[in-house]
Amino acid sequence: MKVLAVCLALFAASLAQVDYEGYHLVNVVPETPEQVEWLLYLDGKDGIDFLKSTHQVGNAAEIIIPKDQVSRTYYLFSKTNMRYFTASTNVADDLKRNFLMRNDKPKVFNINDFNTFEDILAGLDDFVARCPSGASCTLEDIGDTVEGRPIRLLKITKPGDRKIVWFDSAIHAREWLAPATNLKLLDVIISQQDSNAVSLFNKYDFYFVIIMNPDGYVYSWQDSDTRLWRKNRSPNVGSSCVGTDLNRNYDANWLSDGTSTNPCSFTYGGTSAASEKETQAAQNYLRSIGSRVLSLTSIHTTAEMILIPYGHTDDNGECVIPADHQKQMSAANAFADAIENTFSTSWKRGTACLTIYPASGATMDYAYDKAGITYAFTPELRGPGFDPPASAIQLSFQEVWNGVVATIAKIEELESMN
Numbered sequence: 001m002k003v004l005a006v007c008l009a010l011f012a013a014s015l016a017q018v019d020y021e022g023y024h025l026v027n028v029v030p031e032t033p034e035q036v037e038w039l040l041y042l043d044g045k046d047g048i049d050f051l052k053s054t055h056q057v058g059n060a061a062e063i064i065i066p067k068d069q070v071s072r073t074y075y076l077f078s079k080t081n082m083r084y085f086t087a088s089t090n091v092a093d094d095l096k097r098n099f100l101m102r103n104d105k106p107k108v109f110n111i112n113d114f115n116t117f118e119d120i121l122a123g124l125d126d127f128v129a130r131c132p133s134g135a136s137c138t139l140e141d142i143g144d145t146v147e148g149r150p151i152r153l154l155k156i157t158k159p160g161d162r163k164i165v166w167f168d169s170a171i172h173a174r175e176w177l178a179p180a181t182n183l184k185l186l187d188v189i190i191s192q193q194d195s196n197a198v199s200l201f202n203k204y205d206f207y208f209v210i211i212m213n214p215d216g217y218v219y220s221w222q223d224s225d226t227r228l229w230r231k232n233r234s235p236n237v238g239s240s241c242v243g244t245d246l247n248r249n250y251d252a253n254w255l256s257d258g259t260s261t262n263p264c265s266f267t268y269g270g271t272s273a274a275s276e277k278e279t280q281a282a283q284n285y286l287r288s289i290g291s292r293v294l295s296l297t298s299i300h301t302t303a304e305m306i307l308i309p310y311g312h313t314d315d316n317g318e319c320v321i322p323a324d325h326q327k328q329m330s331a332a333n334a335f336a337d338a339i340e341n342t343f344s345t346s347w348k349r350g351t352a353c354l355t356i357y358p359a360s361g362a363t364m365d366y367a368y369d370k371a372g373i374t375y376a377f378t379p380e381l382r383g384p385g386f387d388p389p390a391s392a393i394q395l396s397f398q399e400v401w402n403g404v405v406a407t408i409a410k411i412e413e414l415e416s417m418n
Helices: 002-010 033-042 067-079 091-103 117-129 177-191 195-201 214-220 277-292 325-343 363-369 391-416
Strands: 024-029 049-052 061-065 083-088 136-144 150-157 164-169 205-209 293-301 305-308 348-351 376-381
Touching: 024 067, 024 091, 033 061, 061 067, 083 091, 117 136, 117 150, 117 177, 117 214, 136 277, 150 177, 150 277, 164 177, 164 277, 177 195, 177 205, 177 293, 177 376, 177 391, 195 391, 277 293, 277 363, 293 363, 293 391, 305 325, 325 348, 325 376, 325 391, 363 376, 376 391
Parallel strands: 164 205, 164 293, 293 376, 305 348
Antiparallel strands: 024 061, 024 083, 049 061, 136 150, 150 205, 305 376
16 A cells, blocks of 8 residues: 555646657556556646546456656555556557548548548438438527537427437547437338337337537547547637537536546536536526436447446545436346357446446436436447558447347336336
8 A cells, every 4th residue: 555655646647738758648557446546646747647446356458648747656556566568658649540541532421431520411411311101300409608609409200299318429529439420220110121220219209319419529539639539629728728628518517526626637627517518508498398208318438338327426535326226237237248249259248337447427317317217328349459450440330339229128028127
């Protein structure tokens, strides 16, 4: 514990944000509870960026280390007997290489590739034009951003009093695989060529928000230095640092766990609960439809997990378990098991607090607590990292779609028992 205390003290100061030149990408595997504790302390600190966090012994984390912290961090790894592997010694080169490759491609919507915000909006128009026979496909802006971009919802509905299946993605700007996967989910419902899609659309309406954080997503496409941007782009009064982590800003135990009060932090929670326009828009809309929502899936990357409420702890530091936990867990198990059975991968499942780390103010916790949506999920999709190749999109879709089909079937079974 003495070594741990020294490590924490060395990292106590805030680290300045710089570009990714000379940054290292490191895979770290904690083998003791003390090592897990140290990594959890680093997670979210300015300058130390976790692409994949860990909450358990034996689970690997992926960390980007600033160049001025590399020597010290490796020294501390050695002192704490931390097992690690350096995947890259210059993250900037990797990002520039991928950025240049993407810029060589024509900028048109492609369901099998990553798309700019503008191309996604154009793609949504095309989806509406392909609306299934007997259905209504409509676009609705549930709000806008500080830079004036729309938060656009596509609704696929049929007449009648039908439950809603909701999907959203890209609340964290850099998680490009999330909206790419979400677009494929939208496509399978619109196309109605899959027997499961036909069966589900015969019973439920489907709502899709592909980009929950438009300003941040656009910024992540600007150049290689902005590729790993996470927050929105709202100015912070009194600080030169921009942005709030929208998935720490919801009015659901706001600021209680895993949230920074430092505007320069990747996990800055904002000046108050729902201080951000994007959060306000989502909260208002979810409350208005909450009683009709069968399930809400807020898609993230990258950890291969299915997370359910809650993310926060009680006054004793214990993870809080909701009243509907058993039902939620049964549905989450169905989701994760179906994903595992697709490509023989391994997916963890459980409350966010117990499975990944304590974190308050998230979409799914608000959906459950304030909008009355019992089945709220956060899938953390496959990797590698936040900049995977386009070939990951179809694989991600296949396993997530199987998970969606299985979890809705399980929810129907659970609700039939009431």
